[in-house]
Amino acid sequence: MDFNSVSLNIFSSIRSAIIPLVGTEQGNLVTGLGADGTPTKFIDKIAEDIAIELLRKNELCRLIISEEAGKVEVTGNKGTIFLDPVDGTYNAIMDIPFFAVSIAYAEEGRILHGFVGNLANGDIFTASCGKGATLNGKPIRVSDTNELHTSAMSIYGKHFQYDRVVNLIRKIRRFRQFGASALELSYVGAGKIDGFVDLRQTLRATDAAAGILILEEAGGIVTDRDGNRLILPDEVSIGNCLVGTNKCLHRKVIEYLR
8 A cells, every 4th residue: 555645646636626616606616515514515526526536446445534425435455544635625715725635544543644735835744653744755843832922823712712712822922723724733743833723623533634643743742622632533523622732832732721
């Protein structure tokens, strides 16, 4: 199995197909209801069909879990692929250049390989368990920022849950929301931002599995909002909260969230 080459092929094929749809009314057309309970846009459907077809052809896994299609059984290797064919659909529809393909390979609940490709600018993040993480083929590491008041973080709360996040937002230097969790986790891994905090209880394995591995392999820490081991169910209708930062900041973020 060559996870990275298959993932790169999926990324390139999706990118060629959907770039003409970015920012268009056609791309924004609703084609049905996804397995996650949200409307499926035409741009999502096109991307997912391409990814599933190539995963079937290359026999990369036994099971595909995707945001729109849900669970798809295929003939292939014993593992599971967690797929988000367009992470950041709103950005793609509005022609905001921050949306990605996210692909993770897991066996027995353990994420072994991760791939996140920025469809807007071509950046490729990869990671394999125990082998580190890369951006465009070069090793990456999380930042060495060790104080909240000098940090930059991407922070989400459902309807802006200020009871949970206001203290943290007031403490950090820069507060951002980019709108594509897989990419945001990956950019934390690359040291471009210092943390990603999502308290909406909507983050799914399809959104986050690849980004989590990239961040952890780059030296970061990922937990739930209380600092415990994060468990993301393999059902796309079930979400969770997530805190991912470098090792210097993680305990401090958890304390402020408490």
